[in-house]
Amino acid sequence: MKKLQYQFSGKPTTYYLDADFGYLEKLVDKDHAVLITDEHIFKGQQKRFGGWNTIVIHAGEEYKVQATVDSVISQLIEMGADRQTTLVGVGGGVVTDITGYVAAIYMRGLSFGFVPTSVLSMVDAAIGGKNGIDVGVYKNMVGTIRQPSFLLHDYSLLKTLPKEEWVNGFAEIIKHAAIRDAALFRELEKNKLGTYQKDKTALARLIRRNVVIKSDIVRQDEFERGDRRLLNFGHTLGHAIENLYELSHGQAISIGMVAASMISEEILDFRETDRVMAVLKKYGLPTLAEFDPKEVLNVMRRDKKKVKETMNYVLLKKLGQGVVKPIPVNELEKLLQSIITAR
Numbered sequence: 001m002k003k004l005q006y007q008f009s010g011k012p013t014t015y016y017l018d019a020d021f022g023y024l025e026k027l028v029d030k031d032h033a034v035l036i037t038d039e040h041i042f043k044g045q046q047k048r049f050g051g052w053n054t055i056v057i058h059a060g061e062e063y064k065v066q067a068t069v070d071s072v073i074s075q076l077i078e079m080g081a082d083r084q085t086t087l088v089g090v091g092g093g094v095v096t097d098i099t100g101y102v103a104a105i106y107m108r109g110l111s112f113g114f115v116p117t118s119v120l121s122m123v124d125a126a127i128g129g130k131n132g133i134d135v136g137v138y139k140n141m142v143g144t145i146r147q148p149s150f151l152l153h154d155y156s157l158l159k160t161l162p163k164e165e166w167v168n169g170f171a172e173i174i175k176h177a178a179i180r181d182a183a184l185f186r187e188l189e190k191n192k193l194g195t196y197q198k199d200k201t202a203l204a205r206l207i208r209r210n211v212v213i214k215s216d217i218v219r220q221d222e223f224e225r226g227d228r229r230l231l232n233f234g235h236t237l238g239h240a241i242e243n244l245y246e247l248s249h250g251q252a253i254s255i256g257m258v259a260a261s262m263i264s265e266e267i268l269d270f271r272e273t274d275r276v277m278a279v280l281k282k283y284g285l286p287t288l289a290e291f292d293p294k295e296v297l298n299v300m301r302r303d304k305k306k307v308k309e310t311m312n313y314v315l316l317k318k319l320g321q322g323v324v325k326p327i328p329v330n331e332l333e334k335l336l337q338s339i340i341t342a343r
């Protein structure tokens with residue numbers, strides 16, 4: 001087990017990486033804890049939940065909504081959960097987002113921790129304290145920023161994770177490498193998904209490295225006024241096409257990262273879009289999609305990250321070095337149009 005401690009603005013968060021699920025009993029008292037998970041994880045890992053108070057929600061992004069929050073709250077009341085209760089989200093990003101959000105509002109705030117069970121939630125969603133729900137087509141429209149007291153990683157939980165969910169997680173890993181870590185990018189170019197699925201040590205190292213990249217960025221800018229925006233690389237366009245064309249999150253941001261790389265070529269003389277595309281392909285991600293720039297821009301403009309008629313777009317100066325550039329919306333429309341016609 002590898003123990004790390006991160007101090008964000010509030011209390012410290014302790015990370016137990018490469019640990020065992022059973023260690024949870026040392027972190028929380030079974031009588032004063034409620035685990036929240038989803039039906040897929042509960043079904044695949046039923047034994048782990050023995051003896052724990054557990055709330056099981058439906059699986060899938062469409063359940064990351066207020067109705068699920070209401071149902072979890074009713075069950076907590078029924079169970080007699082109070083301020084001494086710790087909530088533990090055991091799941092992917094949907095579960096950790098819902099858990100962190102409920103923990104922020106139930107009785108004005110309970111302590112909480114996460115046991116992420118997907119690659120994506122291990123390297124991304126469970127870190128950084130942003131927790132929230134979707135409202136209609138708007139992702140993460142309502143939520144809080146509040147840090148968990150602990151994170152526990154048990155990589156054996158990934159045995160039941162479907163292949164396409166591994167691929168989704170690798171989209172965020174490639175994102176981290178592209179904005180912050182050129183050496184990691186080269187490692188990813190050299191290896192393939194199977195390398196990490198088979199080699200537990202390589203996987204543990206990879207996840208840890210990504211946890212550190214995200215945590216360092218968040219620690220420097222918890223409330224997203226500066227560098228935390230780098231984590232949105234591929235996400236501005238990604239979120240818009242994810243909703244419009246029903247792509248998975250990994251697929252959508254993969255296409256978004258390619259578009260952002262192409263825009264970087266126009267604006268910053270970036271010259272390595274080919275490498276970005278090749279590594280995404282290698283990990284099973286799509287690189288290009290047909291989309292209507294006008295329609296996409298309409299959704300992007302309503303995204304909460306927009307600032308008036310200018311959008312903060314994350315671009316690459318070179319591999320491993322992301323930068324945030326304000327781009328006027330009308331210029332962006334032209335850039336997106338030229339990307340589509342260039343193909």
Ligand SMILES: NC(=O)c1ccc[n+]([C@@H]2O[C@H](COP(=O)([O-])OP(=O)(O)OC[C@H]3O[C@@H](n4cnc5c(N)ncnc54)[C@H](O)[C@@H]3O)[C@@H](O)[C@H]2O)c1
Binds near residue numbers: 118120139140165
């Ligand atoms: N809070 C943040 O900072 C942040 C960052 C990134 C993403 N997110 C959110 O995270 C969500 C995406 O996370 P995700 O990809 O983990 O999605 P998810 O929670 O929907 O999980 C993906 C699928 O994998 C299944 N699953 C997860 N772990 C499993 C396991 N061990 N065995 C079997 N099945 C398993 C789930 O049931 C689900 O069907 C999105 O809602 C996104 O907005 C939040």
Ligand SMILES: [Zn+2]
Binds near residue numbers: 172235249253
């Ligand atoms: Zn993402």
